[in-house]
Amino acid sequence: MKLALCLTLGLSALAGAAAAQDFGLSGDRQFSVDLGLGVVGKSTYPGADDAEAQPWIIWKNASFGGTAKEGLSFGGSFGMVGSRDEDDDDALIGLEEIDRAYEIGGKVSYRRGPVNSYVTLRRGFGGHEGLTGEVGAKYRTELSDRVTLWSGLELGYGDDEYNDTYFGVSSDEATAGRAAYSAGGGFNKAAITFEARYDLTENLAVLGEVEYGKLIGDAADSPIVQDEYQPALRLGIVRRFSFGF
Template sequence: MLIRLATVSSLALGIAAPALAAGPEQTATQPDVMVAAPAPAKPKLMFTLRGGVASNPEYFGSDENAIGADLGFSFNYLSLRNGRTFGNPDPWADSMGLTFGGSFRFIEERKTDDFNELAGLNDIDAAAELGVSMRYGTEHFAAFGEVRRGFGGHEGWVGEVGADAILRPTDRLRLSMGPRLFFGDDAYSDTYFGITAAESSAALPAYDPDGGMVSAGVEFGARYQINDVWGLEGAVTWEKFTDDAADSPIVQQGSDEQWGVRFGVTRVFSIGG
């Protein structure tokens, strides 16, 4: 199962003393206005956390889903003391134009003792994938690409590209839908879809898949803003394994179509400023 994540400154001003009343033969002296130097801007960080429940396949190729936690993190905005800023101070606004960020995915362990149909296969430890992402967004369209490297359960490289059409029926409701393509190298494919000679059996013969496109699918997402800091977010995903992944005996004894559903509550956090 997968677990999928205003600059404030102050200015102090001196206050000029009022001019003294002057008679016909008197003059009033206006004191100099004292202006303090601008105080350094305080660093400020804004981010959003999501927590909820999700239903995902029990393992890649399973024909049954399991219920688990849905956790997510997204970076919104950062202002530094030197005045540089990153992101958008409005946590509910989409980034426009070309932006770069991080990418993370967590894959739970696969213990074959939990699945009779996988008897004889080795266990696979949990894996964390870390990488970078690139996104181009407009008011009603967004496209993205991500590259990650696995640590733990697999040591391979994966990538994902996708695009979304975006609708905004109201100021608080955002809907998105678009295609997804997922890729993995030989190390990734061997880990989750391969079967070594030592693991093979009559039900699961030896199989050595190559890397390439792993799956193609679509995602429908929805987000609703309750107030300035709280929101609701959910998504439905469908993907179909392709090429060598689809031909794996692990997938053929299960299902080459994978459905996922998640729903969570989001909370915006602001630190500093």
């Protein structure tokens, strides 16, 4: 209920800002997105104290009416959570294997000046079938025609299905040193983010991201969590695609 209330309030606030907006669909109608590949260094699994390098499939800045600089915009939100099994870490011995999960959903953003606030919501397929997403805001600083920086704050959330999949311990998985645990829905991570973009050409760019996150709520209390602090470092290259309609 708390999660639903927070999401409702966030979406209502963004919707209220839509007054007198054309949602980016008037004039030159188009869908734009940054697609690319890179590498990310992050925890072996959510809550681990060890890190590893993993592929980073990049889908960013997807929106309808890509030329709009201000106001409300809508776009897709896609995510992927890697598989997890007991071979990844000794702390996972005795826990059931979780397959790779793919997440599909949407994003609502409101941009005013250098500030961009957003709410995302995705549904999982495969490893989990719950709902997850983020609420956050970023501040843009343009250092030059080619270099842009963003600093932001973000809260991640998941419903009962999502949080219990990655932070819960069933009665069958419980051991003498690990009690059964049920993780309820709600916010599960708070993060400070820093992003940099260097435009090589009009449509090609190099991206770098640093995220300093901390597990919160039921996620932080899980017996499988070895470290609440979950930093991540990403580096990749993207190309901007725009489709008129």
